Amino acid sequence: MAGASVCCVAQPASWCVPGTLGSLSEGSPCHHPAASSSAHATLPGGGVAWRLPSLPQTTLPACLSVPVGGHQRRYSRRLAVRGSVESPAVVPPPPVAPAAPACIVAVVGASAASPLQGEPWTAVMAHMAQRLLWTDPAFVMHVVRDTDLPPIPSSQGSAPPIVVVVGVHDDAVGQRVVQRYAEALTLMALDCGPAVEAAVRLGGSFQHPRSALAGLLAKLPWGPAAARRQLAATIGSAWGRNRADDVLFGLLLLVDAFVRPVPQLAGLRAQDLGTLQKMATKCGPQIWACLTDASCKQALDCLNACPPNDQVCSYRCIVTYESPLLEAFSLCVLQKHNCLGLHAEPPALPAVQPMAAFRGQPLTHTAAEDIFVGWLRDPARQQAGRLAWSWRVVAGVNAAYDSFPCQYQLFYRGKARNSLWYDPVFKVQKLDSGEVVWRRRHYRVRRGDAPGTFYFSVLDNGVTSNEYWRIVDCPDDLSWALFYYAGAAAAAGQAYSGAVLVTPDGDWPGKEQEERLCAALDAAGIKLWELYRVDNKSCDGAPLDISSKELSPQGVESSLFES
Known part of the structure; x- marks a missing residue:
């Protein structure tokens, strides 16, 4: 069920059996292409080219799969976007053959608090x-408290492929954890004491060398040691950002490196020389124009400095330096020609359902659109109780897109039949100068198959994003609403999801709404500690005008107020 937490206690040797997957080799599920050096480059839209040297050959236990409910078919509907560019060059990768499940054990300090709003x-x-199960039903992780460690198994080869120790600060407890999982080839620590940190190892190689020779080899700038150092640094950087999405990203990196490739991380893999040749052939003028313009060059430098998969950093760079030249660069390199050969689809899970009824009646497409339009007044009339916006965002889940200050939502009907437009307006503090500016996007919105579901599409700085939105809940009085979305910028190889809690004034809903709000969050698979509160102070001067050329002749206001 969406939103339900799963905490499985590992039993000794009951979920992993002795055996091996064999040495990692070309064509095997765990193979990673070799590369001669390590580097990464972040591109507009969040796509990342990451060169990672091959990891050493090793053997892993064959883990038994834990039964999981049927995997919902991935969302694949294409959206026709008026005024945007569809890229026929974005071709889905071939399907990945079934492989061994990712068996991870997370040993967690029973009383340790996380930096995520203090949640245990x-x-x-x-x-x-x-x-992890929403990412792939084969990605099984068992969570074990450090006070409930199972006994050391008598048989050899029963260690899990990956052990992650979290929040274990007491060295005596840490020693017991290290001893219990001494056979695990990969052990990573997050927010732990020295005893656990000293035992960190990747693929059987300790990150804190235990001999002079090992220390010398670990300093080499190439080869397996360099690959492991970069992997450890990337995971450490992600976990150091103290965001739920980045905790998940670190776990997926471990699976990708030591069990089998994770398709969602394909954008991190290195590009070959052919990529550069294609970029120069297809987009030479756009690349030259960007590199010779100070602001556009700063944008590329800013993106290149972002850590892998740090969508917050990437999008902050984009909204700081957005310009026609940057848009032309991205439009050509990514959207029109897909020079990096990337692909992404909106996450299919959790399968969040729209609200079924509103004001005692089954939800209709028209009523759902009226909920989106919300509190917006007709610009041609002054209507009591109406506002210059549909909703204001109180909090959001996605740190990259939902946490900007002063977020206004403008939903309004267009001239075409059943057409709807969405303009989010938000404030940005530029990274280079600290200047505060307003940004605005323009989405086309189309009805989904079921009332309360919608397909959104936008051309954002040269890259098309397609999103699937659902109205999770909204009280009859429109005092608040929860909107959930899953999207992808396919040409940038970036998939994402998020949700926004909105109210007419930007304030948190009243305490009397707490139970219903928590139920809505749970239905969307969201925990309260995953939300980022939006700063709604000093929001004067927002550009909220709507062009009369795009407005429906019947007006923009919601019919929900007519009664």
């Missing part, structure tokens, strides 16, 4: 176990 690490990692 046990609750955070239980939710991460559920989110």
Whole structure:
């Protein structure tokens, strides 16, 4: 069920059996292409080219799969976008053959608090176990409290491929954890004491060398040691950002490196020389124009400095330096020609359902659109109780897109039959100068198959994003609403999801709404500690005008107020 936390206690040798997957080799599920050096480059839209040297060959236990409910077919509907560019060059990759499940054990300090609003690490990692299953039903993680360690198994080869120790600060407890999982080839630590940190190892190689020779080899700038250092640094950087999405990203990196490739991380893999040749051939003028313009060059430098998969950093760079030249660069390199050969689809899970009824009646498409239009007044009339906006965002889940200050939502009907437009307006503090500016986007919105579901599409700085939105809940008095979305910028190889809690004034809903709000969050698979509160102070001067050329002749206001 969406939103339910899963906390499985591992039993000794009951979920992993002795055996091997064999050495990692070309064509095997765990193979990673070799590369001669390590580097990464972040591109507009969040796509990342990451060169990672091949990891050493190793053997892993064959883990038994834990039964999981049927995997919903991935969302694949294409959206026709008026005024945007569809890229026929974005071709889905071939399907990945079934492989061994990812068996992870997370050993968590029973009383440790996380930096995620102080939520206990046990609750955070239980939710991460559920989110791993939403990523792939084969990505199984068992969460074990450090006070409930199972006994050391008598048989050899029964260690899990990956052990992650979280929030274990006491060295005596840490020693017991390290001893219990001494056979695990990969052990990573998050927010732990020295005893656990000293035992960190990736693929059987300790990150803190235990001999002079090992220390010398670990300093080499190439080869397996360099690959492991970069992997450890990337995971450490992600976990150091103290965001739920980045905790999940670190876990997926471990699965990708030591069990089998994770399709969602394909954008991190290195590009070959042919990529550069294609970029120069197809988009030479756009690349040259960007590189010779100071602001556009700053944008590329800013993106290149972002850590892999840090969508917050990437989008902050984009909204700081957005310009016609940057848009032309991205439009050509990514959207029109897909020079990097990337692909992404909106996440299919959790399968969040729209609200079924509103004001005692089954929800209709028209009523759902009226909920979106919300409190917006007709610009041609002054209507009591109406506002210059539909909704204001109180809090959001996605740190990259939902946490900007002063977020206004403008939903309004267009001239075409059943057409709807969405303009989010938000404030940005530029990274280079600290200047505060307003940004605005323009989405086309189309009805989904079921009332309360919608397809959104936008051309954002040269890259098309397609999103699937659902109205999770909204009280009869329109005092608040919860909107959930899952999207992808396919040409940038970026998939994402999020949700926004909205009210007419930007304030948190009243306490009398707490139970219903928590139920809505749970239905969307969201924990309260995953929300980012939006700063709604000093929001004067927002550009909220709507062009009369795009307005429906019947007006923009919601009919929900007529009664």
